[in-house]
Amino acid sequence: MTLIVAGVTAGKGWIVSDTLITGGTIQLRDREYQIKCLPAKDRRSLVAFSGDAHNGAELIEQAAAMPSGQSTISVLCEAQAENPEIDFLYMFLEEGTARLFKISNGSAQEAPATYIGEKSAFEQFQHIRHATEIDPVPKSFEHFMFGSRAPSELPDVMSTATVSMLRMFLQRTERDVGGWAVPYVLIPEGAYMCGYAHAVSDPILDKVLPGAVVPHGTAEAGGYGLSVTELSDLEGMVIYRRQTPGGLVLVREERGYRTVRIDGAPNEFRAKASDLLGKPVDIFFGEDVPDGLPESIAILRDDDGQPAAAIAKRGNNLSFSVLNIATAFRTRAKLDLSGEKKGPRPVTVQNLTLTLADDRNHVKLQLLNDGKVVGESALSADEMDAAIAGLGQFRAALNQQVRPEPDQSGGAQELLIVDPAWRTVQSPHAEVDGVVMRLRHLGLGWVSFLLPRHEGRALGRWLADNCAEPAKPE
Structure with missing residues (x-):
């Protein structure tokens, strides 16, 4: 049959x-x-x-x-x-x-x-x-x-x-x-x-x-x-x-x-x-x-917006953890498994398509009209950094602000960069007494924050309390 x-x-x-x-x-x-x-x-x-x-x-x-x-x-x-x-x-x-x-x-x-x-x-x-x-x-x-x-x-x-x-x-x-x-x-x-x-x-x-x-x-x-x-x-x-x-x-x-x-x-x-x-x-x-730390971890939310599962990615090798073990749930995610050699798939937003060049040194931008290419350009790594920084400034200026909390809508996906590089220095300006914390994101570059001193101490206490070595069995 x-x-x-x-x-x-x-x-x-x-x-x-x-x-x-x-x-x-x-x-x-x-x-x-x-x-x-x-x-x-x-x-x-x-x-x-x-x-x-x-x-x-x-x-x-x-x-x-x-x-x-x-x-x-x-x-x-x-x-x-x-x-x-x-x-x-x-x-x-x-x-x-x-x-x-x-x-x-x-x-x-x-x-x-x-x-x-x-x-x-x-x-x-x-x-x-x-x-x-x-x-x-x-x-x-x-x-x-x-x-x-x-x-x-x-x-x-x-x-x-x-x-x-x-x-x-x-x-x-x-x-x-x-x-x-x-x-x-x-x-x-x-x-x-x-x-x-x-x-x-x-x-x-x-x-x-x-x-x-x-x-x-x-x-x-x-x-x-x-x-x-x-x-x-x-x-x-x-x-x-x-x-x-x-x-x-x-x-x-x-x-x-x-x-x-x-x-x-x-x-x-x-x-x-x-x-x-x-x-x-x-x-x-x-x-x-598997050996070593994963490249990234994606947190998946179920249809009700609750954290449901997490996927650790090492190339095309994936491992799963369940965050909700109490009730049945459904969740879904889109992952890029095209591999390091090919790089990510093309991304299209409205009438603009971004594609990684074969030499992996440039990103190609194509402007489309009725599905046909009417304009084309290419950005190097440094030019991409400048474009990302500029987009960040424009995003900050929009009336619709970034969510005060991570996206908790049904089916939302949050990508975690594993073990990022970090740097700290003292505040560069006397009006804010605190510390600068910089985190390195592989796609967004260095993201910098200035924490007031009381927030830095609160974060440090929380990290110390939650990053202690687990107790060894006797």
Whole structure:
């Protein structure tokens, strides 16, 4: 059986498919999975199938090799009429906008959203996807990370669809759909695979204190961890299961995929896979006990604005702590996992786009009008410092002042710079008797404050009281 869901949101298309093979005539009996969705070679379309695994896989390979467009729909309609047990989804770009077609009963019907495969599984998927109440795993911490190399924003519905399908796999007693989910997005720039990690801890939240690092789940206690990432640029995919530990690398070939099975903890798996394939292999999981301090920590607030969780970041290695262990909560955050070499993704505010130059010595500024570049400039590091300082002055002059407290709105995210450099000197002006405190922010530069002497003493007492070494057990 199969479940594949798809939709078009604001002109951007997406498809999420399962990979399990059950029932029917299976030619490749040594495999328990089948990739059921492919991007076209010209990257302008996506094609997926449900039904007979052998014939369906052959037919979408043929469709993916064809030029994207209406002519491929005609070919798929003919193939479906000859193989009525197989249905197709086909999505292609027309003038930069995704169009989605369901091909069944010998004809193609265009739809903004649809599915193929097991009806009861789709109904269960929809129930999970549209549920408004939180359905937590008892005493456990569940997290889901989702992203892509795609240069533009992904539809929010896509990540929701992917995690809903994964949760459905875990809950569905029939076990007729499953494996791992494979998400693709189709945007004006082309087709891109999306990577993700889905994990559930052991039921330990009644045994830990707020702020404690949540350890990876164990197979013995019911924990779960799955990482699915892209291999290079549409060259395959990497599937890693934390509890095995180990997984698969699926290498895209002229027709189909070559499978490489690798065992080992995350770093061992990553090293073995990279050596075998001669290219970097990334997974979302890191080692249980990472070395050194993290680069940053992000505090996440739940829908009610209460501190809920914190994420420590070391490159793409993330660790989590739960700040609210008393009640069920939901929270979300946007993290940049593009890596040090690529740098942060472009940022667009109104009609101004900022992009890190390839030489990492400049930031490019582009002025847009109706999506077209009408002006361009570049700023060096020193010029960026001056621009940031100037923006700070203008921000201070606005009628809407900076909040008197950190943002406590629902879903707010606060980024903490870990172990910043600091400097102190005496007040430079007799009208304020106190000390100057300077903190180094990696993006904003040195931020300077003049504390009156009584505030400096109060801060010093608080720091001394709360930074004492913990008592050693006797």
